[in-house]
Amino acid sequence: MAKTTPLKTILTTIFVAAFGMPASAEGELSLLTWEGYADDSFIAAFEAETGCRVSATYVGSGEEIIAKMAAGGGVYDLITPASDITRLIIEAGFVEPVDISRIEQWENIYPQFRELDNIQMDGEYYAMPYTWGAIAFMYRNDAFETPPTSLAALFDPRNEGRIALWDDKSAIYVAARYNGDTNIYTLSDEQIAAAVETLIEQRPLVRRYWSTAGELVDLYVGGEVDISNTWAGYQSALIAAEGIEVTEFIPEENAEGWMDSWMIVDGSADNACTYPFLNMQLSEQGQCGVANVNGYSVANPVAARNCMTEEQFVALHQDDPAYLDALLMWQPLGDRMGAYVNAWNSVKSQ
Amino acid sequence: MTLRALDRIGMGFFLGLPILWIVLFMLVPYGVLLTYSFWIKSYPLFEPAFQFGNYLTLLNEPQYLSVIGRTLKIAVIVSVTALVLAYPFAYFLVFRLKNVTIRKVLFFGVIAPLWVSYLLRAYLWKTILGTQGVLNSTLMGLGIISEPLDIFLYSQAAMVITLTYIFIPFMVMPIYAALEKIPRNLDEASADLGQSSWTTFWRVTVPLSLPGVVAGFTLTFCLCFGDFVAAFLVGGPDGLMVANVITSQFGAALNWPLGSALAVVMLVVVLAIISLSDRFEQRTKVQF
Numbered sequence: 001m002a003k004t005t006p007l008k009t010i011l012t013t014i015f016v017a018a019f020g021m022p023a024s025a026e027g028e029l030s031l032l033t034w035e036g037y038a039d040d041s042f043i044a045a046f047e048a049e050t051g052c053r054v055s056a057t058y059v060g061s062g063e064e065i066i067a068k069m070a071a072g073g074g075v076y077d078l079i080t081p082a083s084d085i086t087r088l089i090i091e092a093g094f095v096e097p098v099d100i101s102r103i104e105q106w107e108n109i110y111p112q113f114r115e116l117d118n119i120q121m122d123g124e125y126y127a128m129p130y131t132w133g134a135i136a137f138m139y140r141n142d143a144f145e146t147p148p149t150s151l152a153a154l155f156d157p158r159n160e161g162r163i164a165l166w167d168d169k170s171a172i173y174v175a176a177r178y179n180g181d182t183n184i185y186t187l188s189d190e191q192i193a194a195a196v197e198t199l200i201e202q203r204p205l206v207r208r209y210w211s212t213a214g215e216l217v218d219l220y221v222g223g224e225v226d227i228s229n230t231w232a233g234y235q236s237a238l239i240a241a242e243g244i245e246v247t248e249f250i251p252e253e254n255a256e257g258w259m260d261s262w263m264i265v266d267g268s269a270d271n272a273c274t275y276p277f278l279n280m281q282l283s284e285q286g287q288c289g290v291a292n293v294n295g296y297s298v299a300n301p302v303a304a305r306n307c308m309t310e311e312q313f314v315a316l317h318q319d320d321p322a323y324l325d326a327l328l329m330w331q332p333l334g335d336r337m338g339a340y341v342n343a344w345n346s347v348k349s350q
Numbered sequence: 351m352t353l354r355a356l357d358r359i360g361m362g363f364f365l366g367l368p369i370l371w372i373v374l375f376m377l378v379p380y381g382v383l384l385t386y387s388f389w390i391k392s393y394p395l396f397e398p399a400f401q402f403g404n405y406l407t408l409l410n411e412p413q414y415l416s417v418i419g420r421t422l423k424i425a426v427i428v429s430v431t432a433l434v435l436a437y438p439f440a441y442f443l444v445f446r447l448k449n450v451t452i453r454k455v456l457f458f459g460v461i462a463p464l465w466v467s468y469l470l471r472a473y474l475w476k477t478i479l480g481t482q483g484v485l486n487s488t489l490m491g492l493g494i495i496s497e498p499l500d501i502f503l504y505s506q507a508a509m510v511i512t513l514t515y516i517f518i519p520f521m522v523m524p525i526y527a528a529l530e531k532i533p534r535n536l537d538e539a540s541a542d543l544g545q546s547s548w549t550t551f552w553r554v555t556v557p558l559s560l561p562g563v564v565a566g567f568t569l570t571f572c573l574c575f576g577d578f579v580a581a582f583l584v585g586g587p588d589g590l591m592v593a594n595v596i597t598s599q600f601g602a603a604l605n606w607p608l609g610s611a612l613a614v615v616m617l618v619v620v621l622a623i624i625s626l627s628d629r630f631e632q633r634t635k636v637q638f
Contacts, residue, residue, distance in 0.1 A: 063601040070395055070606075088604075092394040161500055169602065206587045208504045223482045224500070335393035341603035346413040348590040349420070 029273040031056040032065055032076040034260070034294075035213075037130075042289030046280050052273035060212055061168070069094040069265075077268035078277070080130065083259040084330035087118045088337075090126045095263045097124040102275045105282045108302035112324060113259055118332055127261035128278055129299035131290055134327050135170060135256040136232035141245040143226035150252045151178045153227055155198070160205045164219050164228035167209035169340040170256060171347070173328075174229065175199045177253040184256070185331035192343045199347040209348070213238070220244055233295030233316065250326075257327025259299070291316060297324075380617075386610035396607050404611035414595070414612065418619075421592045424506065425574035428513045429521075432570050433563065435514070436521040441555075444529040460522045468516060472583045475512045479503040479584065504586035512580045517573050521566035528562025529555070560634045568627040572620050592616055 029052050031038050038056035047054060057076070059065055062085045069079070073094060081089055089095055100106045106114075109129050113119075119127035139148055143162065154163055155178060165171055173184040175195035181187060187195070207225050210216040217238045219225045230236060232248055232255075239246050262278055280286050287298040288307035297316040298304050304318045317323040333340055390399040408414045439460070447453045463471060478484045479502035486498040502508060532555060540550040578593035585591075592612065599609030 061601060063604060066604055067601050070604075088394045203587045207500070209587055211582070218476075222480050223498075224480065224503070337393075338391060338603050338605055341598065342411075342413070345590070345595060345598055345603075346411070348587065349413040349417040349595070350588075 027052055027273065029054045029078065029271065029277055030076050031078050031080075032059060032068060032073065033078070033080040034058065036294040037080055037260075037290060039289065039293045041293060042280075042285050045285065046277065050273065050276050052277065054273075054277070065089075066092075073265060074267060076265050077271050077274060079263050079265060080260050081263065082330060083116065083118050083261070084332055086127050086261065086263065087332035087334075089263060090119075090121050094266060095126055096266050096269055097126055098128050098262075098264060098278075099269070099275075100125050100128075102279075103128060103282065104279050105300055105303065108300045109282070110299060110301060110321070110324065112321075113261075113299055116259070116329075119261060127263045128282065129259055129261045130281060130286075131294070131296040131298055132257065132259040132324065133234075133296045134232040134250060135166070135229055135258065136248045137227070137251055137255070138230040138236055138246050138248045139227040140220060140225075141247055147247065147249070148227065148251075149249065154178075154229075155202050155205070157205060159227060161207050162226040163202075163206050164208050164210050164216060164225040165202075165206055166229050167211040167348075169333075169337075169344050170229070171199060171209075171344055172196075172340050173256055175202070182254075182328075184328060185333060186336075187340075189339070192339060196343050196347055199344075200350055203347065203350070217242070220246060231296075233297070237295045254326065254328055257324070257329045259329065261299070383610050383613055383617075386607050387614050389607040389610075391605045391607055395604065404608045405615075407608060408611060408615060417590055417592055417595055418615070420588075420590070421575055422619075424509060424513070424591070425571050427510050428517065428574045429567050429571045431510065431514045432518045432521040433567060436518055436525055436566065437563070440522055440526040440529055443526060445555075457522075457526065461519050463516075464519050469579060469583075471516055472512055472579050475508065475515070475584055476503060479508050479511070503584060504589075506586065506589060508584040508586070509580045509589055512584050513574050513577060516580075517570045520569040520573060524562040524565040524569070525559060526562075528559040528565075532558045557634070561631045564627050564631050564634070568624060571623060575620060576616065 031054065033056055035058045038054055043054050046052070059068070062082050065079050065081050066085060066089065068076075069089065069092070073079075079089075079095070106128075113129035113132070116129075119125060119129070137148075137151070137154075139153070144153075151174065153159060154165065154174070165174070172187070172192060172195045175198040176182075176184045176187055176191060179191070179194050179198055181191045181194070183191075208215075208219060210219060210228065213231065213235055216228060216230060216235050219228070220235075220239045221242045221244060230248065236246050236248050262281060264274060268274055281290075282300050282303065284303045284307040287300050287303040290296060291298050291304070291308065291312065295316075297318060301318050304313060304316070308316070308318065313319055386396075387404055388400045388402070389396050390401060390403065443453050443456055447456070476483070480486070481498045481500050481503065483503065485502055486495075489495045490498065536554050536558075537550060540554050541547070545553070576593055578591055578597060581589040581591045581594050593616075596609050596612050596616070599605045599612065603609075
């Protein structure tokens with residue numbers, strides 16, 4: 001072992017402070033994930049059983065995961081991107097294959113997810129499906145005499161100043177569907193331009209483009225808005241807990257769906273804690289753990305059946321594969337992603 | 351080793367560290383930023399190149415100029431508002447307030463919020479300006495309005511209020527310092543020469559305090575110009591600022607080259623303003 005001089009100690013301290021810790025030490029697992037995916041309510045037991053220490057860094061958007069990976073994400077072992085960016089992450093070489101023979105309940109995952117092209121390359125899997133849900137819409141019960149059933153409510157002048165919309169390229173998807181363009185993941189330049197026009201017309205009606213889960217909750221609780229899109233199951237529960245009645249709905253124009261999966265950062269398959277952690281997350285412990293914390297549907301309906309009450313099982317649409325099939329599941333946009341994001345920025349910069 | 355050699359090593363260390371710091375944490379990052387701005391976006395990430403496409407995009411797509419224009423507008427409004435509030439306040443503290451203790455208390459009253467987290471202060475304005483916030487409840491309690499107004503929050507006005515509140519210490523401090531340096535006997539001399547206190551204020555005090563005003567204005571303006579938290583927390587659908595677009599290029603759009611080009615443009619604007627204000631300050635400088 002090298003001798004430690006005071007100078008070396010000082011330099012190490014400076015560099016660790018400036019550039020962060022080196023990759024996880026033995027028995028440690030470092031996650032870059034969403035809030036709730038490593039909640040103490042089910043992680044604590046895992047840590048006690050395995051002796052692996054789990055530390056999580058939370059992100060606010062999928063793009064933040066990519067940005068952190070691109071800036072040198074070797075400090076993390078596992079990430080949980082949504083299905084629209086898994087393909088990009090694979091092609092950028094940030095992750096390594098998942099050995100599905102080491103995932104005990106792999107066969108129990110919804111076939112729709114196992115067949116997804118976005119999580120495979122050259123015959124190998126690069127992600128383990130974990131949770132899913134809809135980008136549903138939501139309204140405040142006491143604000144509408146006739147419950148809205150269509151996206152038209154978000155573009156209706158009668159709701160001026162009471163509308164919130166997710167500050168994300170998803171806004172383009174919403175406007176395109178409202179315009180009647182259902183091919184939301186393969187929009188042409190003309191269709192994107194039309195969506196931009198629609199959103200610019202809508203803008204004076206919008207109270208706020210929301211960006212975090214907590215913010216949308218505040219908007220409803222503070223009486224700022226009556227209708228918005230939402231991460232189904234998550235914010236509505238938090239709002240209900242504040243005593244405000246809201247209803248989620250899938251509009252006539254349909255809704256987007258998303259699926260989050262665990263991916264192994266390049267070089268972390270050797271971490272002895274990686275596969276035990278993945279197996280725990282796909283078991284009853286992890287699946288019901290996350291469903292109870294975040295209100296999301298889960299990827300393993302067999303585990304869900306075992307650990308959920310009948311009401312929860314139905315509420316999360318785990319009993320109804322048709323619900324999942326009907327959603328417009330997020331697709332990778334490839335080199336069109338910039339076009340979508342810039343179109344959305346151009347709406348906000350008008 | 352001779353004493354002199356040791357001395358030289360000590361001196362080298364003394365000067366070397368700050369230089370190393372500047373090179374490592376300022377010049378190198380700026381260089382990296384400039385380099386990235388010539389790279390090219392190429393799925394999945396980006397590739398090294400030397401081309402001006404990113405800068406051309408900034409010129410050709412109206413969204414970038416319009417956002418820069420909006421950011422300049424908000425920065426000017428905030429700086430002017432802060433000046434109009436800060437100058438009379440600093441003047442009152444320095445020239446009218448006789449009690450030194452009260453003067454100190456009031457001065458620290460303005461500076462103290464700097465010790466509170468910027469985010470927390472910006473967040474607080476949400477609770478004040480909201481539809482069910484403190485401002486609306488007060489106005490309704492006083493019977494001035496019957497329905498809560500929603501114009502206070504999620505608007506450019508909310509951003510101006512928040513930014514003015516947050517950056518006003520940077521206006522007060524240099525003006526206070528400039529006013530304090532003005533010798534009192536100049537006032538008396540002006541009065542002896544038969545000038546009214548109004549004339550004295552405009553022809554003696556104001557010109558002598560100009561360097562402080564310029565410094566305060568520059569600081570406030572540059573801080574505002576680069577801000578993205580106000581738009582994020584209290585801005586409305588029309589609140590996007592340049593820094594927010596840069597964030598989005600480094601995140602959602604995954605176009606670091608374009609984001610870098612925008613950051614370089616921003617840096618140039620800020621440097622231009624600083625050198626302008628520096629030149630102005632040199633010209634207005636007075637030796638006592």
